[in-house]
Amino acid sequence: MFDIDGTLTASNDLDDLAFVRTVHDIFGIKDISEDWTTYTHVTDACILREICEQQLGRSPNSEEIALFQKQLLQRLAQGAVREGGVFPIAGADALLEQLQASPDYQFCYAGGAWTASVQFKLQSAELPFADIPHAFADDHDSREGICQIALDRAQTTYQQIFTHVIYVGDGIWDVRASKNLGYPFIGIATGEDAQRLKAEGAPVVLPHYEDLQAFWDALVAIAP
Numbered sequence: 173m174f175d176i177d178g179t180l181t182a183s184n185d186l187d188d189l190a191f192v193r194t195v196h197d198i199f200g201i202k203d204i205s206e207d208w209t210t211y212t213h214v215t216d217a218c219i220l221r222e223i224c225e226q227q228l229g230r231s232p233n234s235e236e237i238a239l240f241q242k243q244l245l246q247r248l249a250q251g252a253v254r255e256g257g258v259f260p261i262a263g264a265d266a267l268l269e270q271l272q273a274s275p276d277y278q279f280c281y282a283g284g285a286w287t288a289s290v291q292f293k294l295q296s297a298e299l300p301f302a303d304i305p306h307a308f309a310d311d312h313d314s315r316e317g318i319c320q321i322a323l324d325r326a327q328t329t330y331q332q333i334f335t336h337v338i339y340v341g342d343g344i345w346d347v348r349a350s351k352n353l354g355y356p357f358i359g360i361a362t363g364e365d366a367q368r369l370k371a372e373g374a375p376v377v378l379p380h381y382e383d384l385q386a387f388w389d390a391l392v393a394i395a396p
């Protein structure tokens with residue numbers, strides 16, 4: 173089960189900037205906390221709701237959320253053009269191909285962004301989207317809830333009951349959700365971000381997927 177931003181696509185900075193600018197575009201709100209750990213859940217839906225509650229004293233209505241999603245997508249597309257596209261984390265395309273071909277593993281997506289923006293980012297990065305079971309911020313406020321829905325959909329799509337689920341993510345909120353769900357965790361991060369994941373209890377942190385064997389070794393090593 174893969175998170176998206178920072179895990180499969182190198183899109184954290186693009187995503188953060190587009191989100192902050194869209195909050196200003198739609199609500200005229202500046203100066204929001206970009207320390208995402210200060211929000212109850214690190215998902216687009218929850219972050220937007222809490223920003224509106226703090227700054228406007230109310231939740232966004234469904235029209236505002238729809239408008240926000242549309243504007244966010246435009247901001248992401250503009251940012252992607254500036255940067256020459258959304259890039260996959262190195263080796264992610266080869267890894268997903270190997271997983272698709274594997275008789276022992278299946279994969280799905282569970283991320284904190286909204287579906288429309290995830291679709292844009294994965295397609296821009298030339299990673300598979302359409303056939304892969306997924307759940308995102310449209311489906312639940314919390315990452316744990318998103319992961320559980322993704323698992324349900326994966327079981328339906330693949331017609332299997334999965335007793336061993338491994339979550340792959342890049343944020344400390346990903347490590348925490350994995351712990352809450354009892355899923356072993358593989359971190360994808362470098363430098364200080366990698367140190368933070370380890371400090372949060374991530375047993376394995378890889379910089380990317382260029383060394384595919386390292387990822388497969390990690391899968392086997394941490395599977396219960």
Ligand SMILES: [Mg+2]
Nearest residue numbers: 175177178342
């Ligand atoms: Mg992420």
